[in-house]
Amino acid sequence: xxxxxxxxxTIVFPNRPRIAESAAVxxxxxxxxxxxxxxxxVLEDALFGQESYEQAEHAMFQEACERCLKKADMPKERVQxxxxxxxxxxxxxxxxxxxxxSIPFLGLYGACSTMAESLILGSVLVDGGYASPxxxxxxxxxxxxxxxxxFPLEYGNQRTPAAQWTVTGAGACLLTKEGSALAHVTxxxxxxxxxxxxxDANNMGAAMAPAAVDTLCRHFLDxxxxxxxxDRVITGDLGQVxxxxxxELMAERGYPLxxxxxMDCGLSIFHKEDDVHAGGSGCGCSASILSAAILPRxxxxxxxxxxxxxxxxxxxPTTSQQGETIPxxxxxxxxxxxxx
Amino acid sequence: xxxYLKVFIVGGLLCVLGEILILKTKLTPARILVLYVTAGVxxxxxxxxxxxxxxxxxxxxVPLTGFGHLLAQGAISAVQETGLLGAFTGGVTAAAGGIAAxxxxxxxxxxxxxxxxxxx
Amino acid sequence: xxxxxxxxxAKQVLERYANLVARLTPKSKLGQGCLRAFWVGGCICVLGQxxxxxxxxxxxxxxxxASGFASVTLVFLTALLTGIGIFDRIARYAxxxxxxxxTGFANAMTSPAMEFKxxxxxxxxGARLFTIAGPVLVYGISASVIVGILYxxxxxx
Numbered sequence: 001x002x003x004x005x006x007x008x009x010t011i012v013f014p015n016r017p018r019i020a021e022s023a024a025v026x027x028x029x030x031x032x033x034x035x036x037x038x039x040x041x042v043l044e045d046a047l048f049g050q051e052s053y054e055q056a057e058h059a060m061f062q063e064a065c066e067r068c069l070k071k072a073d074m075p076k077e078r079v080q081x082x083x084x085x086x087x088x089x090x091x092x093x094x095x096x097x098x099x100x101x102s103i104p105f106l107g108l109y110g111a112c113s114t115m116a117e118s119l120i121l122g123s124v125l126v127d128g129g130y131a132s133p134x135x136x137x138x139x140x141x142x143x144x145x146x147x148x149x150x151f152p153l154e155y156g157n158q159r160t161p162a163a164q165w166t167v168t169g170a171g172a173c174l175l176t177k178e179g180s181a182l183a184h185v186t187x188x189x190x191x192x193x194x195x196x197x198x199x200d201a202n203n204m205g206a207a208m209a210p211a212a213v214d215t216l217c218r219h220f221l222d223x224x225x226x227x228x229x230x231d232r233v234i235t236g237d238l239g240q241v242x243x244x245x246x247x248e249l250m251a252e253r254g255y256p257l258x259x260x261x262x263m264d265c266g267l268s269i270f271h272k273e274d275d276v277h278a279g280g281s282g283c284g285c286s287a288s289i290l291s292a293a294i295l296p297r298x299x300x301x302x303x304x305x306x307x308x309x310x311x312x313x314x315x316x317p318t319t320s321q322q323g324e325t326i327p328x329x330x331x332x333x334x335x336x337x338x339x340x
Numbered sequence: 341x342x343x344y345l346k347v348f349i350v351g352g353l354l355c356v357l358g359e360i361l362i363l364k365t366k367l368t369p370a371r372i373l374v375l376y377v378t379a380g381v382x383x384x385x386x387x388x389x390x391x392x393x394x395x396x397x398x399x400x401x402v403p404l405t406g407f408g409h410l411l412a413q414g415a416i417s418a419v420q421e422t423g424l425l426g427a428f429t430g431g432v433t434a435a436a437g438g439i440a441a442x443x444x445x446x447x448x449x450x451x452x453x454x455x456x457x458x459x460x
Numbered sequence: 461x462x463x464x465x466x467x468x469x470a471k472q473v474l475e476r477y478a479n480l481v482a483r484l485t486p487k488s489k490l491g492q493g494c495l496r497a498f499w500v501g502g503c504i505c506v507l508g509q510x511x512x513x514x515x516x517x518x519x520x521x522x523x524x525x526a527s528g529f530a531s532v533t534l535v536f537l538t539a540l541l542t543g544i545g546i547f548d549r550i551a552r553y554a555x556x557x558x559x560x561x562x563t564g565f566a567n568a569m570t571s572p573a574m575e576f577k578x579x580x581x582x583x584x585x586g587a588r589l590f591t592i593a594g595p596v597l598v599y600g601i602s603a604s605v606i607v608g609i610l611y612x613x614x615x616x617x
Binding site: 051156159160197198 | 485542568
């Protein structure tokens with residue numbers, strides 16, 4: 001049996017799995033951002049009626065999944081797999097949501113690249129005829145990420161200009177073999193872990209950018225395409241610093257990103273004046289923007305084909321304190337709009 | 341009034357030094373706190389901090405180097421009074437007010453308040 | 461990463477990337493940061509002096525007791541401002557201006573005590589109270605014990 005592949009790193013999906021529906025739930029700050037209209041639910045407060053922010057993150061993840069299924073008119077009993085993760089230790093938000101949803105569950109951790117990781121694995125299951133429909137989801141919460149990776153909320157410290165703001169949000173997509181589609185998944189490039197020695201946990205963009213460059217270049221090499229073949233090349237949460245590095249390195253590698261055809265979810269989720277420094281980050285960033293701003297444009301035909309690449313900094317406070325550098329990862333999927 | 345000016349300038353300068361250390365050396369604020377306390381103990385033991393306290397009062401005692409000064413002077417005077425045991429009792433006794441207040445009021449704040457999401 | 465085991469070429473790549481990152485990462489504004497730290501830190505010390513003077517004038521405290529009174533009051537004010545969610549905003553403006561005075565120590569105790577309340581009173585609030593400020597006590601107290609022991613043998617003052 002032939003492998004469905006292009007080159008060494010890219011999967012080709014001959015059956016073009018469909019993203020039937022999607023949903024995004026975000027926190028109040030995200031809900032005031034430029035994509036306010038695209039979200040399905042904006043929380044009134046970041047606790048979401050729960051006792052702790054961890055519980056709020058779990059409830060938000062679950063809410064995104066349930067809203068996605070409701071929009072697709074799909075009873076959860078028929079969903080054959082849930083793939084997803086978050087930023088909490090032991091990916092507890094996703095695990096607790098899976099407990100409540102009672103859907104067969106594969107927990108994923110790819111830091112902020114989790115949404116692309118779940119889309120790739122979900123597409124493999126659907127395209128290969130192993131499961132359909134499959135629910136893919138990812139989420140993050142500012143208040144839980146701060147205490148886990150940085151400081152308590154009320155601790156007084158200054159953020160550096162390169163620091164990013166973890167998005168409070170969750171996004172979910174339902175993948176199906178047939179039926180109506182917002183978009184099709186046609187290719188996926190699985191990224192390698194790349195580490196160019198960044199230690200500064202306040203400069204995640206710089207830690208992730210080399211992985212983003214690597215995955216993009218491998219994707220273009222494998223498919224024979226150029227950045228211009230996409231209406232948008234979309235990165236997850238490189239932020240201002242990471243995006244600047246990406247532009248420079250891609251030009252150096254012979255794949256300059258055309259002006260106006262590049263988008264970073266982290267740079268577009270908040271308003272510039274919202275005091276978020278280099279932009280948003282977190283699994284919920286690319287997951288919620290995918291649902292709120294990318295899939296609707298593909299459906300409307302505004303964009304015909306995009307490269308969606310979520311980027312992750314595989315940071316652990318423990319190994320970081322032991323002097324380890326921050327490895328980066330990036331996974332890319334090609335999304336094509338409308339019916340063929 | 342002159343005393344208050346001295347307090348302001350010396351206290352302010354100690355903070356500026358901390359700011360330069362944070363921005364130029366990537367030392368985290370927690371490390372700055374440790375550095376300041378330890379520096380205060382050492383400077384005080386060498387007899388260099390007491391003149392600064394005489395000159396600028398709260399400008400030298402309120403910054404954390406002053407906390408270190410308190411610990412060192414406490415240990416030294418307790419050794420003078422009670423001998424070797426004083427090395428262990430003196431420092432904490434002298435600094436007890438600040439430590440107990442931070443523990444107690446920190447605990448009290450945890451009882452009364454919840455951390456708020458940062459939404460600005 | 462075990463950088464010492466890397467080949468020369470790989471080290472060159474890391475060095476080149478570090479330079480690129482340094483060039484494209486925006487810098488904190490040193491002048492503005494120092495100015496803010498100076499005036500806020502100075503004002504906190506002036507407040508401490510005022511509290512000490514009030515202690516001497518109205519409560520008839522001795523000089524060292526008045527200084528302790530000022531510290532305890534500053535710690536109380538910090539805990540209160542931390543509790544109502546204002547202290548971190550001041551700190552975001554002032555940087556070292558709030559870290560270096562005893563307010564930084566008090567905030568470093570109060571904020572984790574509040575933050576980890578959901579994990580329980582003992583292992584949450586009780587244990588985590590010291591996560592950030594604990595090292596201050598460890599190194600400050602240890603240094604003072606060493607000074608005391610040395611003083612017992614040498615008696616330089």
